[in-house]
Amino acid sequence: xxxxxxxxxxxxxxxxxVVGLSACGNVSKNVxxxxxxxxxxxxxxMTDTTPMHKGGTFPSLDSLAKIHAGLNKQQIADxxxxxxxxxxxxxxxxxxxxxxxxxxxxxxxxxxCQYKVLFDQDKLAKSFYWHPNNCAVPATxxxxxxxxxxxxxxxxxAQRFELSGDTLFPLGRxxxxxxxxxxxxxxxxxxxxxxxxxxxxxxxxxxxDMIGDSESNxxxxxxxxxxxxxxxxxxxxxxxxxMAVGMGKAQPVKQCDTRLDRASLVQCLQPNRRVEIVATGVxxxxxx
Numbered sequence: 001x002x003x004x005x006x007x008x009x010x011x012x013x014x015x016x017x018v019v020g021l022s023a024c025g026n027v028s029k030n031v032x033x034x035x036x037x038x039x040x041x042x043x044x045x046m047t048d049t050t051p052m053h054k055g056g057t058f059p060s061l062d063s064l065a066k067i068h069a070g071l072n073k074q075q076i077a078d079x080x081x082x083x084x085x086x087x088x089x090x091x092x093x094x095x096x097x098x099x100x101x102x103x104x105x106x107x108x109x110x111x112x113c114q115y116k117v118l119f120d121q122d123k124l125a126k127s128f129y130w131h132p133n134n135c136a137v138p139a140t141x142x143x144x145x146x147x148x149x150x151x152x153x154x155x156x157x158a159q160r161f162e163l164s165g166d167t168l169f170p171l172g173r174x175x176x177x178x179x180x181x182x183x184x185x186x187x188x189x190x191x192x193x194x195x196x197x198x199x200x201x202x203x204x205x206x207x208x209d210m211i212g213d214s215e216s217n218x219x220x221x222x223x224x225x226x227x228x229x230x231x232x233x234x235x236x237x238x239x240x241x242x243m244a245v246g247m248g249k250a251q252p253v254k255q256c257d258t259r260l261d262r263a264s265l266v267q268c269l270q271p272n273r274r275v276e277i278v279a280t281g282v283x284x285x286x287x288x
């Protein structure tokens with residue numbers, strides 16, 4: 001009996017370790033199967049790197065410039081090394097790094113950035129992110145200018161587009177092929193604006209009204225945001241800077257009397273059925 005109890009304790013401990021290793025593989029919430037986005041991106045604390053990566057590393061700009069979608073994990077590691085955090089063993093769909101960049105004139109560190117790679121279900125790299133935003137793709141610069149020579153820059157303004165869900169989709173529908181002509185025309189204009197100006201992130205947020213249960217509304221809002229993202233990407237917006245999230249009925253912009261008849265209530269709640277597109281790093285003025 002003692003042996004049996006000890007065996008069970010050992011098995012429980014081993015199972016806990018396995019679960020722990022698999023669970024810590026992704027710090028972001030709900031990484032998509034296609035690796036193109038997540039419900040929310042989470043950046044681990046830079047102090048939580050593994051001991052061998054404490055303080056970050058100094059990547060080769062040439063190697064960073066060679067990173068692109070479709071590389072497998074070994075190819076990513078050959079270019080920039082293995083991730084700097086304890087990423088787990090199974091189910092790992094993202095790698096996180098801490099990179100330092102030097103002033104080539106005197107060797108001083110002028111920037112420390114975090115870098116994230118999201119992988120699809122086949123473990124191929126699909127999307128890439130920098131944190132904070134002013135770190136976006138430093139590898140594109142041949143030389144990083146000394147900090148003293150760079151004038152302070154204001155934080156990039158967010159450009160917002162708000163589109164009526166009723167204009168984009170028929171009631172209850174969400175697929176790209178379901179999109180209404182008026183909604184496609186609006187998205188064509190948004191895509192043109194986003195192609196004209198550089199941006200570091202384009203976040204597409206779906207919202208529903210209060211009618212129906214929370215779970216169904218969450219799924220509908222997320223699916224609509226994903227369809228809008230797919231449409232924008234198909235019209236030239238860079239996939240690596242886009243992400244889609246659904247908020248369901250959690251963020252209404254208008255409250256209505258629930259005692260109204262259904263037709264009147266649906267009409268009153270129309271402003272809540274919407275898709276927001278928030279682009280950061282776009283230089284032009286705010287649009288709605």
